[in-house]
Amino acid sequence: MIPANRLKIHHIQQHGSGTVIEILGMVDSSSCDCLLHFWSKHVENETGPLSIDMRQVESIDAASIAELCSLIRHRAARQQITRLIAPPQMLAHTLYK
Numbered sequence: 001m002i003p004a005n006r007l008k009i010h011h012i013q014q015h016g017s018g019t020v021i022e023i024l025g026m027v028d029s030s031s032c033d034c035l036l037h038f039w040s041k042h043v044e045n046e047t048g049p050l051s052i053d054m055r056q057v058e059s060i061d062a063a064s065i066a067e068l069c070s071l072i073r074h075r076a077a078r079q080q081i082t083r084l085i086a087p088p089q090m091l092a093h094t095l096y097k
Contacts, residue, residue, distance in 0.1 A: 007031035018049030024056040029063035
């Protein structure tokens with residue numbers, strides 16, 4: 001049986017305002033491979049603005065925070081805009097320190 005709160009990622013392409021992805025459920029180290037696979041398939045080659053909607057993230061562990069920070073900082077180094085919508089406090093704190 002698969003838990004209802006497992007990681008889910010939705011890719012929503014918006015015309016004119018960039019790409020939106022929505023992350024839902026529990027984000028933990030066991031789901032990092034899924035996150036990386038999704039990122040490489042849907043996000044890595046996007047050059048326009050990216051919004052990451054995290055309003056429905058139930059929890060996120062330290063390994064996942066580190067992975068997301070690395071992916072977001074990589075986009076920033078390439079001068080690509082990334083907007084976080086309702087990021088968990090620890091993710092926001094880690095990114096902005």
